[in-house]
Amino acid sequence: MTDVSTSPDQTEVADWDPKNYPGKVTRFPDGMTEIVMGLFGIQSRDEESSIAATDALRELLHAADDRTAPVSFERAHYVDGDGWDNQIFVAYWISTGRYEAWWNSSPVRQWWNALDTDPESPLGYWREVLVTGADRHQYATGSTSPAGPSRFLPLEPSSKFGYWGAYRDRLAASGHDPLASPFEQLPPPVERVTRGKRLRSRLPEGICYIREGQTWDECQPLEREVWETKMEPVIGDWVAALGDHPVDTGCASIRFCREQDVTTGADLERQSQFGFLLSLGHIERAARTNPVHLAVRSTFMDMYDNPKFTPQMNIWVEVHVPTPGSITAEYVNCHPRTGFLPFFDVEELP
Numbered sequence: 001m002t003d004v005s006t007s008p009d010q011t012e013v014a015d016w017d018p019k020n021y022p023g024k025v026t027r028f029p030d031g032m033t034e035i036v037m038g039l040f041g042i043q044s045r046d047e048e049s050s051i052a053a054t055d056a057l058r059e060l061l062h063a064a065d066d067r068t069a070p071v072s073f074e075r076a077h078y079v080d081g082d083g084w085d086n087q088i089f090v091a092y093w094i095s096t097g098r099y100e101a102w103w104n105s106s107p108v109r110q111w112w113n114a115l116d117t118d119p120e121s122p123l124g125y126w127r128e129v130l131v132t133g134a135d136r137h138q139y140a141t142g143s144t145s146p147a148g149p150s151r152f153l154p155l156e157p158s159s160k161f162g163y164w165g166a167y168r169d170r171l172a173a174s175g176h177d178p179l180a181s182p183f184e185q186l187p188p189p190v191e192r193v194t195r196g197k198r199l200r201s202r203l204p205e206g207i208c209y210i211r212e213g214q215t216w217d218e219c220q221p222l223e224r225e226v227w228e229t230k231m232e233p234v235i236g237d238w239v240a241a242l243g244d245h246p247v248d249t250g251c252a253s254i255r256f257c258r259e260q261d262v263t264t265g266a267d268l269e270r271q272s273q274f275g276f277l278l279s280l281g282h283i284e285r286a287a288r289t290n291p292v293h294l295a296v297r298s299t300f301m302d303m304y305d306n307p308k309f310t311p312q313m314n315i316w317v318e319v320h321v322p323t324p325g326s327i328t329a330e331y332v333n334c335h336p337r338t339g340f341l342p343f344f345d346v347e348e349l350p
């Protein structure tokens with residue numbers, strides 16, 4: 001079986017001088033050995049029907065006590081390929097104990113256990129929860145503007161930027177673990193009966209989560225112009241290429257989201273792409289060969305190599321490659337193309 005992760009193309013980007021880029025990564029404080037990141041989604045046939053459901057979930061996150069509360073949570077929104085509206089909360093806990101205390105608290109258990117599984121209901125719910133050790137997690141940025149886990153983890157300088165393989169090198173475990181998948185390719189999608197059911201996906205080892213984020217609220221006009229003319233239009237093409245070619249790219253799920261104010265749901269000048277990949281090796285290969293991604297990457301690098309302004313945009317990435325068995329993906333009354341459902345076997349839950 002081919003292991004794509006062991007055949008990286010180490011081509012350097014011409015003229016890229018890492019000294020020009022103020023690269024930073026998060027560090028786990030002493031005593032913190034893992035991070036728990038949960039995506040909690042509400043999908044609905046129309047935006048209107050999800051309002052009460054979204055408020056109920058937000059309240060469960062807001063009302064948690066000191067022992068159980070997430071250290072941070074964010075909100076995002078997108079309309080999926082089947083036209084369903086999706087509201088997502090992205091919540092972080094600093095240990096499994098704290099996450100489990102929240103998940104097993106009675107208000108949360110009552111909410112999850114009571115979710116409507118009537119296939120005629122306009123709502124579906126999902127949770128994708130990752131428990132990731134410090135050596136299998138990275139957050140990288142050139143900015144100090146808080147986003148994702150840098151809202152609560154300190155940043156420190158790093159030189160692991162600007163060459164193929166940088167994402168991998170920033171995961172300490174990659175020094176001894178190929179972070180590979182047992183699958184050569186993502187299995188072709190199948191359509192299962194999923195509405196009316198509670199399902200848990202059986203996931204193989206090596207699954208990689210990548211969230212790419214962009215915040216442009218602090219950009220000056222020149223940078224905004226580069227963003228609007230050279231990057232923004234093609235990012236959509238790159239994300240579409242991942243979504244349209246899951247087997248070739250290894251991309252099981254990609255959600256292109258607008259970030260929103262947690263309470264009001266108002267759009268923010270922030271967006272994120274949430275991706276689940278068969279393995280880091282698979283997405284490395286796609287990122288290194290897709291012309292659209294190469295164009296976005298080189299425009300970005302050029303902003304630092306030939307500066308015409310001081311970049312203020314926060315373009316950041318978060319990567320998790322949890323150990324086997326450390327991702328829980330459950331879908332309640334969701335449509336068959338949600339998350340991992342088309343690609344891996346499922347177990348039906350009571």
Ligand code: HEM
Pocket residue numbers: 160161162163164165166167168210212214235239273275283284287288293296297300301315
């Ligand atoms: C606005 C959107 C994006 C921008 C501006 C962007 C830009 C970049 C840049 C600048 C790099 C080089 C980083 C470095 O050397 O440290 C890079 C690498 C990479 N990107 Fe993107 N990217 C975007 C979206 C995505 C998405 C949505 C994915 C996949 C879900 C992705 C996957 C990758 C991967 C896997 C690499 C690393 C390849 C390697 O290390 O060999 N990118 N991207």
